[in-house]
Amino acid sequence: MKIYNYKDLSKSKIEELCSRQIEDDKLVEERVADIISTVKKDGDQALFNFAKAFDKVELEKLFLDTGELKAIASAIPADAKKAIDTAYQNIKTFHQSQLKTEDKIETMPGVVCWRESRSIEKVGLYIPGGTAVLPSTFLMLATPAIIAGCKEIVVCSPPQNDGKTNCYLAYCAVLLGIEKVYLIGGAQAVAAMAFGTESVPQVYKIFGPGNRYVTTAKTMVQNKVAIDMPAGPSEVLVIADETANSAFIAADLLAQAEHGTDSQAILVATSEEIINQTLKEIENQLAILPRKDIAAKAIANSYAVLAENLEQAMQFSNEYAPEHLILATEQFQSLIPLIINAGSVFLGNFTPESVGDYASGTNHTLPTSGFAKAYSGVSTDAFLKKITFQQLSATGLSNIGPTVEILAAAEGLEAHKNAVSIRLNFESEVGGPMSEDKTT
Ligand SMILES: NC(=O)c1ccc[n+]([C@@H]2O[C@H](COP(=O)([O-])OP(=O)(O)OC[C@H]3O[C@@H](n4cnc5c(N)ncnc54)[C@H](O)[C@@H]3O)[C@@H](O)[C@H]2O)c1
Ligand SMILES: N[C@H](CO)Cc1c[nH]c[nH+]1
Numbered sequence: 104m105k106i107y108n109y110k111d112l113s114k115s116k117i118e119e120l121c122s123r124q125i126e127d128d129k130l131v132e133e134r135v136a137d138i139i140s141t142v143k144k145d146g147d148q149a150l151f152n153f154a155k156a157f158d159k160v161e162l163e164k165l166f167l168d169t170g171e172l173k174a175i176a177s178a179i180p181a182d183a184k185k186a187i188d189t190a191y192q193n194i195k196t197f198h199q200s201q202l203k204t205e206d207k208i209e210t211m212p213g214v215v216c217w218r219e220s221r222s223i224e225k226v227g228l229y230i231p232g233g234t235a236v237l238p239s240t241f242l243m244l245a246t247p248a249i250i251a252g253c254k255e256i257v258v259c260s261p262p263q264n265d266g267k268t269n270c271y272l273a274y275c276a277v278l279l280g281i282e283k284v285y286l287i288g289g290a291q292a293v294a295a296m297a298f299g300t301e302s303v304p305q306v307y308k309i310f311g312p313g314n315r316y317v318t319t320a321k322t323m324v325q326n327k328v329a330i331d332m333p334a335g336p337s338e339v340l341v342i343a344d345e346t347a348n349s350a351f352i353a354a355d356l357l358a359q360a361e362h363g364t365d366s367q368a369i370l371v372a373t374s375e376e377i378i379n380q381t382l383k384e385i386e387n388q389l390a391i392l393p394r395k396d397i398a399a400k401a402i403a404n405s406y407a408v409l410a411e412n413l414e415q416a417m418q419f420s421n422e423y424a425p426e427h428l429i430l431a432t433e434q435f436q437s438l439i440p441l442i443i444n445a446g447s448v449f450l451g452n453f454t455p456e457s458v459g460d461y462a463s464g465t466n467h468t469l470p471t472s473g474f475a476k477a478y479s480g481v482s483t484d485a486f487l488k489k490i491t492f493q494q495l496s497a498t499g500l501s502n503i504g505p506t507v508e509i510l511a512a513a514e515g516l517e518a519h520k521n522a523v524s525i526r527l528n529f530e531s532e533v534g535g536p537m538s539e540d541k542t543t
């Protein structure tokens with residue numbers, strides 16, 4: 104892990120450090136474009152072929168049904184079942200609290216405007232399953248989809264070596280009442296949900312994290328379907344001062360590093376000692392990790408920055424716009440107002456990022472690659488559309504009508520003007536403002 108001194112960093116070096124560009128990005132784009140067009144052309148057959156090529160399994164069918172899911176789920180150990188149930192309850196409680204009805208607003212006398220939510224009818228959820236199967240992602244995506252009231256929920260996850268999925272993922276399906284899990288991974292899963300195949304229903308919006316193939320595919324199908332956001336390889340940025348614990352910081356950095364070799368684990372500290380101690384801790388903790396090779400590569404591609412103070416550290420963090428931001432300092436309260444860009448924030452020395460990954464209740468599907476500058480993480484809102492309504496009484500129309508007539512004339516759109524004038528004239532013909540105002 105390289106160490107930089109913030110005061111020596113030029114603007115262009117900061118930009119380079121904050122960019123998540125990888126050399127073979129172009130190659131991935133070409134491959135993904137090819138996968139998408141093959142799925143569009145060959146449908147199910149392409150999915151069988153890609154499962155063989157990328158997941159090394161010959162599938163007999165592309166999905167597991169309820170009976171199969173129940174049978175697989177029955178192998179789940181009791182403690183895991185209990186842990187999933189607890190995580191589910193917290194995620195449900197937090198996401199249910201996001202359902203809000205908005206007030207009706209009278210913008211002028213007799214002019215009433217409001218918004219109502221409607222669920223997106225057909226949604227597709229991608230559950231990663233390449234380097235690790237992530238049943239936690241199933242909870243994070245399906246729970247808000249169900250709360251929002253989505254009618255059709257299509258779930259895809261890569262097949263495992265036995266051509267099935269594991270008992271944890273199957274248990275989530277049973278718990279959530281999802282009747283089918285499609286055994287499709289990578290860009291081909293995204294293409295299948297975007298365009299539909301003989302077996303896979305087409306959806307209106309695709310959700311879920313994934314590796315570079317999945318994320319690139321999501322960005323490429325956006326002229327056909329909506330997507331939640333680019334949620335690619337995991338990343339964490341830890342801001343630390345002398346009140347932090349270097350063993351805790353190392354553990355948090357390694358937690359995201361073990362997701363994949365392209366994960367990013369960034370430390371921005373106000374003390375050289377904390378950086379050096381953390382690097383030592385990383386070495387110690389790496390040694391005992393089963394996925395040490397993956398984590399070590401991700402750590403090697405990551406870096407530390409020495410900042411003069413916490414405000415400067417925050418400045419770097421806002422430029423980086425991390426998926427996860429950990430404020431490993433007793434001073435975290437004063438930093439909260441300074442946060443501009445971050446997916447999800449973990450406050451103080453006793454809030455490990457892993458709690459948000461699994462069970463605190465917040466969603467772990469979050470923007471990466473700097474997209475936290477513009478996107479939010481998945482929430483119940485992401486599964487809803489907000490439809491605006493307006494209703495005018497006769498008084499309302501006479502109050503607002505002349506304004507609209509003038510604006511329509513200014514744009515040279517006579518028919519727009521007339522849609523107002525015809526009503527105002529009708530009113531004056533029948534004798535002044537229409538008798539009864541029926542504004543809701
Ligand atoms: N941002 C978030 O919210 C968030 C949340 C959870 C996980 N993640 C990230 O999701 C990612 C999961 O990645 P993963 O690989 O473990 O699982 P994945 O399910 O995203 O990808 C596995 C699939 O990738 C495809 N693939 C693999 N190699 C390929 C190749 N050479 N060419 C074409 N396709 C190929 C295969 O079809 C395979 O099924 C990790 O990077 C993790 O950090 C992000
Ligand atoms: N850290 C991931 C989001 O970047 C989410 C996750 C799932 N399981 C463990 N972690």
Ligand SMILES: [Zn+2]
Pocket residue numbers: 337358359362460
């Ligand atoms: Zn994680």
